[in-house]
Structures are given as structure tokens and as C-alpha cells.
Amino acid sequence: MSKEPVIEAIELTKTYNGLKAVDKLNLRIEEGEIFGFLGPNGSGKTTSILMMLGLTEPTSGTARVCGYNSTREPLKVKNLAGYIPENVGFYDDLTTGYNLAYMARLSDIPEGVIKQRIEEVLDTVGLKGMAYRKVGEFSRGMRQRLAIADVLMRMPKVAFLDEPTAGIDPRGIRQTLDLIARIAKENKMTIIMSSHQLAQVQRICTHVGIMQKGKMVVQGLISQLGREFLGGGRFKIEVRLAGVAAAILEAIKQVKGVVKVDRPEENLLVISSRDDVRSQIAKVIVDNNGLLEQMNVVSYALEDIYMKYSVED
Amino acid sequence: MQGMMTVFWKELADDFTSKRFVILFLVVLLAVGFAIFISVQAIDALKEAVTTGTHFVFLMLFVPPIDLPFFMRFIFFIAFLVPLIGIALGFDAINGEKSSGTLSRLLAQPIYRDSVINGKFLAGVVTIAIMLTSIVLLVSGIGLNIIGVAPTAEEVLRLMAFIAIGTVYGAFWLGLAMLFSIFFQRVATSALASIGVWIFFFFYVLMFAGIIASFVAPVGETQLSQLQNAEVQIMLMRLSPIQLFEESATFVLGPEAITKMQYLQLQAQAASKFFTPAPLSFGQSLMIVWPHLVSLVALTVICFAISYAKFMREEIRST
Ligand SMILES: Nc1ncnc2c1ncn2[C@@H]1O[C@H](COP(=O)(O)OP(=O)(O)OP(=O)(O)O)[C@@H](O)[C@H]1O
Ligand SMILES: [Mg+2]
Numbered sequence: 001m002s003k004e005p006v007i008e009a010i011e012l013t014k015t016y017n018g019l020k021a022v023d024k025l026n027l028r029i030e031e032g033e034i035f036g037f038l039g040p041n042g043s044g045k046t047t048s049i050l051m052m053l054g055l056t057e058p059t060s061g062t063a064r065v066c067g068y069n070s071t072r073e074p075l076k077v078k079n080l081a082g083y084i085p086e087n088v089g090f091y092d093d094l095t096t097g098y099n100l101a102y103m104a105r106l107s108d109i110p111e112g113v114i115k116q117r118i119e120e121v122l123d124t125v126g127l128k129g130m131a132y133r134k135v136g137e138f139s140r141g142m143r144q145r146l147a148i149a150d151v152l153m154r155m156p157k158v159a160f161l162d163e164p165t166a167g168i169d170p171r172g173i174r175q176t177l178d179l180i181a182r183i184a185k186e187n188k189m190t191i192i193m194s195s196h197q198l199a200q201v202q203r204i205c206t207h208v209g210i211m212q213k214g215k216m217v218v219q220g221l222i223s224q225l226g227r228e229f230l231g232g233g234r235f236k237i238e239v240r241l242a243g244v245a246a247a248i249l250e251a252i253k254q255v256k257g258v259v260k261v262d263r264p265e266e267n268l269l270v271i272s273s274r275d276d277v278r279s280q281i282a283k284v285i286v287d288n289n290g291l292l293e294q295m296n297v298v299s300y301a302l303e304d305i306y307m308k309y310s311v312e313d
Numbered sequence: 314m315q316g317m318m319t320v321f322w323k324e325l326a327d328d329f330t331s332k333r334f335v336i337l338f339l340v341v342l343l344a345v346g347f348a349i350f351i352s353v354q355a356i357d358a359l360k361e362a363v364t365t366g367t368h369f370v371f372l373m374l375f376v377p378p379i380d381l382p383f384f385m386r387f388i389f390f391i392a393f394l395v396p397l398i399g400i401a402l403g404f405d406a407i408n409g410e411k412s413s414g415t416l417s418r419l420l421a422q423p424i425y426r427d428s429v430i431n432g433k434f435l436a437g438v439v440t441i442a443i444m445l446t447s448i449v450l451l452v453s454g455i456g457l458n459i460i461g462v463a464p465t466a467e468e469v470l471r472l473m474a475f476i477a478i479g480t481v482y483g484a485f486w487l488g489l490a491m492l493f494s495i496f497f498q499r500v501a502t503s504a505l506a507s508i509g510v511w512i513f514f515f516f517y518v519l520m521f522a523g524i525i526a527s528f529v530a531p532v533g534e535t536q537l538s539q540l541q542n543a544e545v546q547i548m549l550m551r552l553s554p555i556q557l558f559e560e561s562a563t564f565v566l567g568p569e570a571i572t573k574m575q576y577l578q579l580q581a582q583a584a585s586k587f588f589t590p591a592p593l594s595f596g597q598s599l600m601i602v603w604p605h606l607v608s609l610v611a612l613t614v615i616c617f618a619i620s621y622a623k624f625m626r627e628e629i630r631s632t
Contacts, residue, residue, distance in 0.1 A: 087414045
């Protein structure tokens with residue numbers, strides 16, 4: 001508990017006409033983390049983000065950003081935080097440059113640096129030379145990039161990104177998220193990002209939390225969750241044999257690094273291990289006169305974890 | 314403060330370049346042109362009066378001293394059209410930004426929420442002031458050319474007072490339109506609500522005032538009953554910002570002009586032989602106008618107070 005969290009939610013609750021949109025959310029996000037905020041539609045992600053930014057008042061509980069209370073000191077919070085809202089919008093009949101400059105002026109960026117910053121950030125998000133185009137002419141994906149450019153103008157300490165990749169094509173999603181990850185790393189920026197792109201979240205996020213009906217059902221380091229999902233080990237190895245003798249089973253359990261062995265089917269073993277022990281297992285099987293048909297390492301996907309925790313009722 | 318000025322400059326540029334403002338401004342110019350045409354003809358007919366110099370000749374451009382139907386008068390056009398401009402500048406101030414998704418980003422910047430309302434309001438007020446000033450200057454320029462008489466110092470003061478009153482009047486409508494733009498989520502709804510209020514004050518108040526007055530103080534044989542009826546009617550009509558504006562503009566621009574109520578009062582006084590007709594001094598005009606102006610400002614402040622109360626703690630969700 002030595003380090004102060006950048007984003008902190010304590011028993012954060014929001015009720016709309018008796019319906020608990022967010023229910024006692026507790027959250028700690030530390031500096032430099034990229035937190036993937038997952039959950040089905042209507043599970044309360046956007047509502048949580050709004051409360052943390054001071055754009056709506058919590059029914060109870062507190063949200064803090066860098067130690068500042070989001071409800072009582074919203075200006076301090078907004079000084080530190082960048083935000084891409086769910087359905088991001090721009091002044092369509094104004095130019096890209098004007099849109100960026102307007103928000104920059106509002107956040108007190110000196111007039112002298114604004115112009116140069118605009119060129120830089122547009123270049124960074126792949127909209128080079130578009131400063132004089134009207135935003136009304138932009139496609140959905142271009143707007144999304146512009147939204148990221150808008151956040152980059154200020155280079156905030158914390159960024160709240162509500163579905164920043166909605167409407168971007170697959171290659172664009174990859175590029176955008178890589179960009180976000182790179183910038184976060186270079187600038188020690190802390191990011192909380194809601195998304196439905198599980199594979200991408202797995203790729204760039206360090207931590208994830210899954211919301212379900214306003215409650216955070218699982219939360220932690222992405223690698224840790226994966227390990228839990230794989231049954232305690234880091235690797236899951238599937239072995240298919242012509243026939244499984246008790247001796248083989250015992251021998252495999254003795255292999256160093258193996259945590260657990262399951263036998264979901266007659267001829268299928270699922271081995272959870274701390275290391276990649278495929279060659280040792282192969283040797284054990286051969287030594288015990290087993291006939292190895294197939295062996296492969298199963299990697300977990302965030303999607304599996306997601307499906308496990310976000311159950312429908 | 315910084316935030317408010319940033320919003321102000323952006324909105325001012327938006328207001329002046331918006332199509333709806335340009336269109337309405339052209340409509341106003343057309344109406345004013347018509348009014349001036351009539352005035353100039355009237356002044357031609359009153360050439361001797363002009364030369365004797367006992368009258369406010371220059372102001373006659375705006376308030377010709379002839380019997381005109383009310384809907385052909387300069388002040389009527391302004392009273393009629395300035396609300397439309399105020400409404401046009403304000404009806405989508407907040408909900409427009411909500412539906413375009415820019416409000417979320419705007420309010421995620423480190424500025425106070427009221428600086429958004431204040432900046433937008435101020436920009437609208439300045440737009441209205443500039444518009445009124447340019448109209449007055451335009452008319453003055455034409456007038457100078459045609460009648461060849463320069464305004465006296467007092468006339469200039471009176472014209473400035475008129476611009477100020479017109480701006481306050483426009484500010485009320487702007488404030489009202491912005492209030493609706495905060496309360497209604499849909500732009501079409503807030504526009505209709507503002508127009509509804511405008512129609513109500515313009516047509517219904519006049520009708521209702523007449524009807525109610527005839528119940529409260531029926532007109533009888535005596536002059537006193539006529540006076541009382543008129544007083545009730547005027548009191549009711551003064552609930553309307555349009556009436557407040559028309560009266561104060563008339564007092565400021567036409568020192569010799571008299572309202573219906575004054576006319577009756579004067580008649581009553583004349584009956585008791587205390588009546589001495591004399592134009593009101595600028596100070597006197599202001600004294601009469603002052604309560605009207607305070608009422609208009611108060612109405613605007615009420616709109617603002619309600620707007621703040623609603624907007625300051627509202628949830629800003631981009632949907
Ligand atoms: N203004 C509101 N009034 C009433 N209920 C609301 C309001 N805003 C949101 N809700 C409800 O709160 C719940 C959480 O909504 P929220 O927008 O936070 O979901 P989300 O996790 O962001 O979903 P999505 O993935 O679709 O963006 C939903 O059940 C929604 O219906
Ligand atoms: Mg959402």
C-alpha cells in the first residue's frame with residue numbers, strides 16, 4: 001500500500017430509479033497500468049467511468065483520481081485526465097485543427113504550442129495533413145483516431161477511454177491499440193479502457209476487470225487470471241493417447257512442474273503445468289510404453305475467461 | 314474565466330457565421346428598410362416641423378410622428394424579430410452539443426460548467442448588440458443622407474439607450490431559449506417550446522389582457538372607469554416582455570409619443586386642467602423606463618437561475 005493508486009473507487013454505487021447500474025465497485029489502478037474494463041452491454045462500465053470523471057454524481061461511495069475526489073474536486077481531476085466518450089463527437093462544420101485547438105485552449109495549453117502540437121498528434125494517429133479538413137467529412141474510424149489525437153494534445157496522466165476502437169476496421173484496431181499502448185508506456189500514462197475487443201484487450205492490457213450487472217466479478221493481472229483459468233499452472237497441455245494406463249498417469253504427475261492432471265475423456269489428458277514440459281511428458285509416455293497420438297499446448301484466451309465470468313441468467 | 318472567454322470567442326464566431334443568423338438578419342434588414350421608407354416620406358410631409366427645430370427630428374426616422382398601424386412601426390419590427398434572433402441563437406445551445414456528442418468532451422476539460430453557459434450566453438448577447446447597433450447606424454446613415462439633419466447629443470444618447478434596451482430584451486429571449494435547450498433533450502422540442510412562449514406573449518397576452526380587464530374593471534360611462542380598465546389592461550400586458558420592450562423603446566425613442574394609458578391619464582388630467590404637454594427629458598424617459606428594464610433583467614436572471622440549477626449537476630452521457 002505504499003504507492004497511491006492513480007484511479008481508486010471505493011464502494012462506488014450509482015442507482016437509476018431503483019436499478020443499480022453500478023453496485024459497490026472497488027477498484028485500484030496504479031501508475032502505468034493499462035486496465036481493460038470488460039463486461040456485457042449495460043453492465044455499468046460507462047456509468048463507472050462517468051463517476052470517476054465527475055461527469056455524474058455517485059449515489060454513494062467515492063471515486064478518486066490521483067488522490068482528488070471526482071465529485072468534490074472535478075476540475076483537478078479533469079486537469080489530469082483525458083477522456084474519449086462512448087459516442088465521441090466533434091464540431092462537424094469546423095476543421096480538425098480548430099476542433100483540437102478549441103479543447104486545447106480550454107485546458108489551458110499555451111497558444112504558442114497548440115499549432116505545433118496539432119501537427120504532431122495528427123501525425124501520430126495517422127491523420128497527417130488533415131488539419132484543415134472539416135470533421136464532417138470524416139469516416140467513423142477517422143473520428144475515432146481524431147478522438148485519440150484530442151487526448152494526446154494534453155498528454156494527460158490518466159486516460160479514460162470508453163470503447164476507443166468502436167467502428168474501426170481490424171487493422172485499424174490493432175494500430176490504434178498498439179499506439180495507445182506505446183504512448184502509455186513512453187509517458188507512464190495510466191489507462192482505463194472499456195472494450196468488447198477481447199483479443200485486443202488481452203494483447204495490450206496489463207490488468208482486466210469484468211463487470212456483470214454493476215458488480216466487478218473478477219479483476220486482476222491478466223496473466224494471473226489466465227493462470228487461474230488454466231488451473232493453477234501457466235501452461236495447459238493436451239495429450240491424446242491410444243490408451244491410458246495408470247502407470248502413465250502416475251508418471252506424468254511426477255514430472256517436475258506439473259500442477260494438475262485431468263482426464264476429461266477416456267484417452268485425453270489435460271495437464272496443467274508451470275513450464276512447457278512437453279518433451280518430458282513425451283519421454284515419460286514412451287518410457288511407459290504408451291502410444292502418443294497428439295500433444296499440444298493450449299493457450300488460454302481472454303474470451304474463455306470472459307465467457308466463464310459473464311454468465312447470462 | 315479563461316474557459317468562459319474561450320467558449321465566448323468560439324460561439325461568437327459560430328453565431329455570426331451561422332446560416333440561421335444571416336437569414337434572420339436579412340429579414341430584419343428588410344423590415345427596417347420598409348419602416349425607414351415610411352418614416353422618410355412622413356418627414357418629407359412634415360418639413361416645416363423639421364425646420365422649426367422643436368422636435369427630435371432625427372428620432373422621427375425611427376418613430377415617425379404620424380398615425381401608423383402598429384405593425385408598420387420600426388419598434389414593432391424590432392419587438393417582433395429580436396425574440397426570433399435570440400431564440401435562433403440559443404435554442405440548441407446545450408442539447409445540440411449533447412446530440413452531437415461534443416458536450417461530453419467539452420465538460421471533460423478543466424473548466425467550470427457555468428463557463429459553458431456563460432460563454433454561450435455572452436456571445437449571443439454580443440451578437441444581438443452588434444446587430445442592433447449596425448441597424449441603428451445603417452438607418453442613421455440613410456437618414457443623414459436623405460433628411461440632411463444630424464442627430465443632437467440627446468438623440469445619440471437616446472439611440473444608445475434604445476440599443477441597450479433592445480439588447481436586454483434579446484438577452485431575455487436568448488436566456489429563455491437556452492433554458493429550454495437545457496431542459497429538453499431534443500433540439501426540435503426546445504425550438505418549439507421557445508416559439509410557443511413567443512407566440513403566447515405576442516398574441517395571447519393581448520387577447521387575455523383585454524378579456525380579463527373587461528371583467529375586473531368593466532368600461533362604464535365615466536372616464537374614470539375607462540382609465541381603470543386601461544390600467545388593468547396595461548398591468549396585465551406588462552407581464553409580457555414584449556410589452557415591456559415596446560413601452561420602454563417608445564419612451565426612449567419618442568419623447569413625444571404617448572402610450573394608450575398615458576393618453577387616458579393625460580385626458581383625465583386635462584379635464585382637471587393640470588395638463589401641460591411637453592416632451593419628456595432624457596432623464597424622465599429613463600426614470601419611466603427603469604422599472605421595465607429591471608423587470609426584463611429579472612426575467613432573464615430567473616431563466617439563468619433555473620438553467621444553472623439544472624445544468625450544474627446534470628449527468629453528461631453521450632448517447
Ligand atoms: N440516464 C439513465 N437513466 C436510467 N438508467 C440508465 C441511465 N444511464 C444508464 N442507465 C442504465 O445503467 C446501466 C449501465 O449502463 P452503462 O451505460 O454504464 O453500461 P455499459 O457497461 O457502458 O454498456 P455498453 O457496453 O453497452 O456501453 C444500464 O442498465 C442502463 O440501462
Ligand atoms: Mg458503455
